[in-house]
Amino acid sequence: MKNESYFRIFREAVRLQKEGRLIDGIENISIEDMDEGLLRGYIASALGQEPEEGISLTELAKKALREYEMNKPILTVTGECEDDCREAGVHKCVKSCPFESIFYDRKASRIKISKEDCTGCSECIDACHKKKIIDKIQYFPIANIIRDHKAPVYAAIAPAFAGQFGEGITAGKLRTAFKMLGFDDMVEVAIFADILSIREAVEFDRLVKEVGDFMITSCCCPIWMAMLKKHYRALVEHVTPSVSPMIAAGRVLKKLVSEAKVVFIGPCVAKKAEAKEPDVAGAIDYVMTFDELNEVFKVSEINISELKEDISDCSSKGGRIYARTGGVSQCIEETLEKISPKRMIKLKAVQGNGVKECKELLDKAIKGEIDANFLEGMGCIGGCVGGPKVVIDKETGRVKVNEYGEQAEYKTPVDSLCVLKVLGGIGFEIIDELKEENEKTRIFRRKL
Numbered sequence: 001m002k003n004e005s006y007f008r009i010f011r012e013a014v015r016l017q018k019e020g021r022l023i024d025g026i027e028n029i030s031i032e033d034m035d036e037g038l039l040r041g042y043i044a045s046a047l048g049q050e051p052e053e054g055i056s057l058t059e060l061a062k063k064a065l066r067e068y069e070m071n072k073p074i075l076t077v078t079g080e081c082e083d084d085c086r087e088a089g090v091h092k093c094v095k096s097c098p099f100e101s102i103f104y105d106r107k108a109s110r111i112k113i114s115k116e117d118c119t120g121c122s123e124c125i126d127a128c129h130k131k132k133i134i135d136k137i138q139y140f141p142i143a144n145i146i147r148d149h150k151a152p153v154y155a156a157i158a159p160a161f162a163g164q165f166g167e168g169i170t171a172g173k174l175r176t177a178f179k180m181l182g183f184d185d186m187v188e189v190a191i192f193a194d195i196l197s198i199r200e201a202v203e204f205d206r207l208v209k210e211v212g213d214f215m216i217t218s219c220c221c222p223i224w225m226a227m228l229k230k231h232y233r234a235l236v237e238h239v240t241p242s243v244s245p246m247i248a249a250g251r252v253l254k255k256l257v258s259e260a261k262v263v264f265i266g267p268c269v270a271k272k273a274e275a276k277e278p279d280v281a282g283a284i285d286y287v288m289t290f291d292e293l294n295e296v297f298k299v300s301e302i303n304i305s306e307l308k309e310d311i312s313d314c315s316s317k318g319g320r321i322y323a324r325t326g327g328v329s330q331c332i333e334e335t336l337e338k339i340s341p342k343r344m345i346k347l348k349a350v351q352g353n354g355v356k357e358c359k360e361l362l363d364k365a366i367k368g369e370i371d372a373n374f375l376e377g378m379g380c381i382g383g384c385v386g387g388p389k390v391v392i393d394k395e396t397g398r399v400k401v402n403e404y405g406e407q408a409e410y411k412t413p414v415d416s417l418c419v420l421k422v423l424g425g426i427g428f429e430i431i432d433e434l435k436e437e438n439e440k441t442r443i444f445r446r447k448l
């Protein structure tokens with residue numbers, strides 16, 4: 001659920017920054033009746049900073065424009081906690097965490113989060129009825145690198161974007177809007193979902209040879225991957241070693257344009273955590289969410305519906321429907337059918353929809369009780385269209401994503417000339433080269 005007070009503060013800070021008064025005006029931001037500690041925490045977090053004691057908000061604003069330390073926790077816990085939310089002695093946020101990453105520090109009498117273990121699943125944000133847990137916003141350092149323009153800055157927009165910025169907002173109009181904000185260009189991450197689907201179909205061929213074999217796809221949810229890596233190590237041998245489409249987008253853009261900075265925009269707090277994971281860090285420089293970006297467009301008075309169309313990427317239907325539960329399975333199944341039509345054992349998929357279902361699915365997989373050979377998991381109910389930072393409800397999001405999929409010129413990734421064009425830019429001559437394990441395809445792999 002959107003935290004209106006937090007967004008009010010963020011909007012005000014963006015307004016000050018646009019007017020060139022962020023540093024002078026930050027101390028004057030206020031919200032009636034808001035506790036001082038909470039207000040300070042919200043302002044610091046809206047600036048992407050920790051509300052460190054002894055540092056003024058003016059200093060934090062200066063820091064915000066100068067740097068964003070990637071090693072900061074993605075969440076901020078503001079102020080001390082009362083005991084009144086405890087149930088059987090356990091705070092609500094602590095109880096809500098599926099990863100045991102949040103705890104009550106008795107000595108400091110406050111809630112703390114382990115930045116190494118936190119996946120950004122957002123359960124604790126929703127669980128805190130006092131709204132004391134919030135995710136840091138990375139907008140200000142982005143505005144700074146755009147202004148300095150020492151390197152090209154790219155926006156990589158998640159496949160779930162369809163419908164999030166208003167009725168009739170196409171990828172072409174959105175690209176124009178990003179350019180108005182000062183970005184050099186925008187790419188659709190769906191193109192990289194296309195590329196990874198071919199890799200995943202190849203992996204299926206490798207891993208599923210007999211009845212009883214199964215594959216767990218690593219595309220594309222970081223919550224699903226965190227569950228596997230932290231709690232279901234025994235299943236990791238079935239997981240494909242592919243990076244997510246977000247990471248692939250960052251790596252490829254940086255290979256195509258040296259020094260490029262890449263900002264991922266999606267519906268997800270967990271992507272803020274994924275961008276910092278040690279084996280993939282460096283691909284994505286900053287992460288923003290749809291609702292944060294929407295506020296920036298509003299304050300910047302950019303009315304996207306009135307903008308002219310720029311060119312659109314030609315992602316396939318398969319890459320576009322990644323944004324809803326079942327989309328990954330459908331895309332990889334159809335891709336497999338194209339690359340291996342005579343295969344005797346066909347892909348039979350099952351999905352985990354939300355953390356609870358993902359757990360149940362993986363428990364069954366451990367016990368050998370799965371009647372499927374392809375497992376897809378989405379940390380949010382409905383998939384990314386149900387992510388914590390969407391602007392529209394998940395049912396409408398699903399409809400919009402499906403509509404956008406149907407509008408695609410290409411049905412599957414292997415039909416797409418755009419896939420070939422992107423791959424050509426990084427040295428591939430034919431799509432079939434994606435089937436190989438070599439230096440070229442290393443860009444799409446990760447350690448498990």
Ligand code: SF4
Binds near residue numbers: 096097117
């Ligand atoms: S965001 Fe999720 S993983 Fe991180 S502390 Fe909160 S509940 Fe735990």
Ligand code: SF4
Binds near residue numbers: 223
């Ligand atoms: S399903 Fe949710 S947690 Fe997973 S990538 Fe999508 S928005 Fe993020």
